[in-house]
Amino acid sequence: MxxxxxxxxxxxxxxxxxxxxxxxxxxxxxxxxxxLIGLYLFLGIWAVGYAFFATPINDRLEASGPTGKANAPYDxxxxxxxxxxxxxxxxxxxxxxxxxxxxxxxxxxxxxxxVLMNGRGQMPALPNLGLxxxxxREVMKYLKTL
Amino acid sequence: xxTNEQLSYRAIRYxxxxxxxxxxxxxxxxxxxxxxxxWPDFLVIGPLQKYLQYGRIxxxxxxxxxxxxxxxxxxxxxxxxxPKLTRAxxxxxxxxxxxxxxxxIFNGLGGLTLIGGYTTAIEYxxxxxxxxxxxxxxxxxxxxxxxxxxxNRREKQLYVSLWYFMGSLIWFPLLFIIGNxxxxxxxxxxxxxxxxxxxxxxxxxxxxxxxxxxxxYLLPKLSKNPLYSxxxxxxxxxxxxxxxxxxxxxxxQNGPVPSWLMKAxxxxxxxxxxxxWSVLANVFGTMKGKWQLVSHDVSLKFLIxxxxxxxxxxxxxxxxxxxxxxxxxxxxxxVVGHAHMxxxxxxxxxxxxxxxxxxxxxxxxEIYSKKLMDMHYWFSVIGFLVFAFSTWTxxxxxxxxxxxxxQYGIQFVEVMQALRPFSIFRSAGGFxxxxxxxxxxxxxxxxxxxxxxxxxxxxxxx
Amino acid sequence: xxxxxxSITTPFIIGAIVLFTTGAIATVLLPFFEDTMKRPNxxxxxxxxxxxxxxxxxxxxxxxxxxxxxxxxxxxxxxGDMNLGPVSVxxxxxxxxxxxxxxxxxxxxxxxxxxxxxxxxxxxxxKNPRDVLPGSIMPSYNYLTEQETDDLxxxxxxxxxxxxTAGTGAPSAPIPTRERxxxxxx
Numbered sequence: 001m002x003x004x005x006x007x008x009x010x011x012x013x014x015x016x017x018x019x020x021x022x023x024x025x026x027x028x029x030x031x032x033x034x035x036l037i038g039l040y041l042f043l044g045i046w047a048v049g050y051a052f053f054a055t056p057i058n059d060r061l062e063a064s065g066p067t068g069k070a071n072a073p074y075d076x077x078x079x080x081x082x083x084x085x086x087x088x089x090x091x092x093x094x095x096x097x098x099x100x101x102x103x104x105x106x107x108x109x110x111x112x113x114x115v116l117m118n119g120r121g122q123m124p125a126l127p128n129l130g131l132x133x134x135x136x137r138e139v140m141k142y143l144k145t146l
Numbered sequence: 147x148x149t150n151e152q153l154s155y156r157a158i159r160y161x162x163x164x165x166x167x168x169x170x171x172x173x174x175x176x177x178x179x180x181x182x183x184x185w186p187d188f189l190v191i192g193p194l195q196k197y198l199q200y201g202r203i204x205x206x207x208x209x210x211x212x213x214x215x216x217x218x219x220x221x222x223x224x225x226x227x228x229p230k231l232t233r234a235x236x237x238x239x240x241x242x243x244x245x246x247x248x249x250x251i252f253n254g255l256g257g258l259t260l261i262g263g264y265t266t267a268i269e270y271x272x273x274x275x276x277x278x279x280x281x282x283x284x285x286x287x288x289x290x291x292x293x294x295x296x297x298n299r300r301e302k303q304l305y306v307s308l309w310y311f312m313g314s315l316i317w318f319p320l321l322f323i324i325g326n327x328x329x330x331x332x333x334x335x336x337x338x339x340x341x342x343x344x345x346x347x348x349x350x351x352x353x354x355x356x357x358x359x360x361x362x363y364l365l366p367k368l369s370k371n372p373l374y375s376x377x378x379x380x381x382x383x384x385x386x387x388x389x390x391x392x393x394x395x396x397x398x399q400n401g402p403v404p405s406w407l408m409k410a411x412x413x414x415x416x417x418x419x420x421x422x423w424s425v426l427a428n429v430f431g432t433m434k435g436k437w438q439l440v441s442h443d444v445s446l447k448f449l450i451x452x453x454x455x456x457x458x459x460x461x462x463x464x465x466x467x468x469x470x471x472x473x474x475x476x477x478x479x480x481v482v483g484h485a486h487m488x489x490x491x492x493x494x495x496x497x498x499x500x501x502x503x504x505x506x507x508x509x510x511x512e513i514y515s516k517k518l519m520d521m522h523y524w525f526s527v528i529g530f531l532v533f534a535f536s537t538w539t540x541x542x543x544x545x546x547x548x549x550x551x552x553q554y555g556i557q558f559v560e561v562m563q564a565l566r567p568f569s570i571f572r573s574a575g576g577f578x579x580x581x582x583x584x585x586x587x588x589x590x591x592x593x594x595x596x597x598x599x600x601x602x603x604x605x606x607x608x
Numbered sequence: 609x610x611x612x613x614x615s616i617t618t619p620f621i622i623g624a625i626v627l628f629t630t631g632a633i634a635t636v637l638l639p640f641f642e643d644t645m646k647r648p649n650x651x652x653x654x655x656x657x658x659x660x661x662x663x664x665x666x667x668x669x670x671x672x673x674x675x676x677x678x679x680x681x682x683x684x685x686x687x688g689d690m691n692l693g694p695v696s697v698x699x700x701x702x703x704x705x706x707x708x709x710x711x712x713x714x715x716x717x718x719x720x721x722x723x724x725x726x727x728x729x730x731x732x733x734x735k736n737p738r739d740v741l742p743g744s745i746m747p748s749y750n751y752l753t754e755q756e757t758d759d760l761x762x763x764x765x766x767x768x769x770x771x772x773t774a775g776t777g778a779p780s781a782p783i784p785t786r787e788r789x790x791x792x793x794x
Contacts, residue, residue: 019372022303023231025363026372032381033427040420047413054412056405057469060685060695183714186738186745196751201674263672267706296617304614312617313624320628324636333705335698336640341707343636351628387624391631400684401709402698404642410634473686477713544713548688554716554724556741562714563743 076142079135087123090146097123104144112140150235154225155508157242159594161222162501162508164250166587168214169494171257173580175207180573184566197261205272206260212270212348213281214253216489219497220356221245221288224311226504227363228292231308232299238291245287252280268337270345271325278326282319289315306379310359313387317351335402343394349488350390354456357493358382358425360500361449365432368446368503369439374431378424386421389414396467399476408469415467422460429453444519445499451527452495459487474549479565480541483534490579491530498522498586505590511597518589522582529578536571543568648702650770651694656703657766666763669756671706673749680710681719681767693720694769715746722768730761 019026080090080100087096104112116126116136126136181188182200189198196202229236236242256273259265265272273281292315296308304312325344332340366373373379395403395411403411433440433450440446462484466475475481505513513519547561614620639645648656657664670676683692696719701707732739734757737746752760 020303020376022305023233023301025305025366027306027376027379028372028374028431029377030375030431032375032377032424033431036378036423036427039423043417043419047417050413050416051409054409054469056408056685057400057473058685059473059687059690182747183745186747190747195747199673200747201677204674204677263674265671265674267671267674267676267708269677269711302615304617304620309614309620312620316621316624317628320632324632329706333703334701334707335645336636337705337707338701338709339639340636343632384623387627391628392635394635397711398709400686401682402644402696402701403639404644407635407639407642414631473684473688476684477680477682477688477711479712482712545688548713549686549690551691553689553691558716559741559744562745 076138076140079139080142083126084139100143101146103146109140112143116140150239153239154229154236154242155510157236157239157246158222158225158504158508160243161218161225161246161249163590163594164246165215165218165222166583166590168210168218168253169583170580170587172207172210172215173576173583175203175210177573177576177580179204179207180569180576184569184573202261202263202265205265205269206257208270209256209260209272210253211489212353213256216353216493216497218246218249218253219501220353221249223360223497223500223504224288224292224315224356226500226508227307227360228295228311231301231305231363232296233301234295234298236291237294237298241287242291245284245291248280249284252277252284255280266326266329268325268329268341270348271341273326275326275328278322282322285319285322289319305362306373306376306383307359307363309383310355310362313383314352314355314359317347317355321347321351335398338398339394339403339407342397343391346393346397347390350386350393353488353493354390355386357452357456357496358386360496361425361429361453364445364449364496364499364503365429368443368449368499369433369436371432371434371436374428374434378428378431382421382424382428385424386418389417389421393418393467396472399467399472400469412467412469416464418460419464422457426453426457444516444523445502447523448495448499448502451523452492452499455487455491455495455530456493459484459492462487474545475541476545478541478544478548479537480545483537483541486530486537487534490526491534495526498526501590505593505597506600509594509597511593511599514589514592514597518585522586522589525578525582525585529575529580529582532575533572533579534575536568536575540565540568540572642698644698645702647699649697649699651700652702652704654766654768654770655700657763662759662762663766664763665756666759666761666766669752669760670763671708673752675718676708676710678710678712678714678746679716679718680713681717682709683717683719689717692717693723718764718767720768722765725764727761727765730764731757734760 019028021027084100089095089099090101092099092101107115115123116139126139178189178198179200186200189195225236225242256277259274259277260272264274266274271278292311296304296312321344324340325348327337327340329337362373362379392410392414395407396415397411399408399412429450440450465471466480466484502513502519505511543565544561547564552558552561657667681696683689683694683696685695689695700719701709729740733741733746734749734752736748736750737744738748749757749760
């Protein structure tokens, strides 16, 4: 509870009247450093810029509007990559389902279309995956090239 | 005849020692959690499987370190520092002691209900409302004692620390109410926002602000320099009070919140750099010419380390609140590492400094062993660095792996397996941190029992 | 030389309360009045469980066992959440109390887990996760009773988008083909 004796503790600080003492603690009156003032200004400008110009992230192609499909991929290869390759290899090797290479030789156009539209066994129907008619047509086209 | 000072020191001792016990409890649970992260079948023995199940004890860890260890230690710290700054005796020291007793019961009760599976499921506010009410009552007593002491003050001028203490004592109960509105009365995204308002600000407007108050008290005492700039401390206080409150929404970054709200959360999060750098400029300005003291004085070593971790926390925080970084780092272990930094790295260190500094006063004895103090310091800091860097690395790896599409099923598990070496490091770091606290607890125990008694006339604060 | 003059507590107390209240109103109170948070959508209706339905009891078990400490229910429009199903919107959570968005993905996101899994898969997975997903660090829940397990599975299976979510704010996303998560192993 004793007051600190400023003369005893203030080594190197001769001008004691420079400090205002509260509860035995001396407080200096140094000015705010220049770099901090610069920082305050910079952050202030950034904040205004951010408030007006920042736009939310949207990496979802299909989440861009109420219709949801505006930017969805319409390229067969991409659709297959995104939707099918977790169960099917694009080669002949079997993964979960059979390999896709040569599928158009094993099935007629009609049969292939039927599998895509209605699924088979474990495989879900493509429309249930959220793909529309045109996308399914693209998938067909791509599968025939394999 | 028992003097007021003796009574208040008794209360302070009791609360500090209890806090240390809760620190050990909380960290033991933390350690179990980190081991379960590596070996999920760790401690899956009989009934322990159910009661020490990961999802049940994780909130035990967070609650016992936040409300058990840090908040209790803060209360003891307030009871110690406020009378020093006001030159008034602590008001109602007997009540202070009772608060300590009941606080232990509160912690124990809370922990047991969580283990039993009774939880609100709101992170950091897991305790059920009857337990919240107990806490609220206890905190009201703490407020009463502190404000009575301040209004009895014999030093007219209010020192910086007291501004922070008054602010925090007002903010915390208000926060606590908003964060603990019972389920059923509130739900959906508004509940998430209220919960994060609490979850973020319990760090920002209680842990941080009281801790900074302690720092402003300790720094001139330990460095024996005058406080660098009164103006900076004013800027620091008012800007933190302005910006911190707004930070909740950044926890829902890129999520289901309107974009005005997201901006209202992110901008103040970044502007927090202002108070943090102002406080740090004040700290470094005050230390000028006294850096050599750091190597001799463990208290000062802890204090400065704490402030450096505080600086790092508040460089990380604004960064990861931004949309881009958040899209990668959110939900990963990066955030786990980040959350430990203010609580352990920064403000636990400040509390360690305060306990070591004040021990002579409130216990009337010297610290038993300086060697053990040093061990405590190095174990804590090295352990924490190992822990933090492994979680941060994990976080970055997870974030990018998920962006590649490994978001569930066996692919997700493969990512977790790739993180395993880091999880082992994390446990090792955690073990070192824990070992440090065991050393600390032992040292305090020995000091309280057979530390050299301090002669009354030598009893100086400096 | 300026003399600091902080000798009365009132300005600090009033200032602290005013600044606090401003932030609280803006970030906690105003969202209540957001249109998106005021009404449920079809997804939320699925999650509006009748008291004592299996799904409701399952949700209580989900809470009791702390599943939310490791699993989020929160899908963002970011690369990291691309395969997780529709992006979550405020309406989805309308009936969610406590809201269980979660903070850490120690396990995978469960927002729409019912869509990509089957009850049989969950049954095996909850009994011993490592049978289904080798290397998983999820605890096994073999101590739950049969009834509790079934309730929990009912809850998990209810976590799926409504058949038609068009126009209600939940953009549709391509559903990955995996019928069962374990199948992607080989």
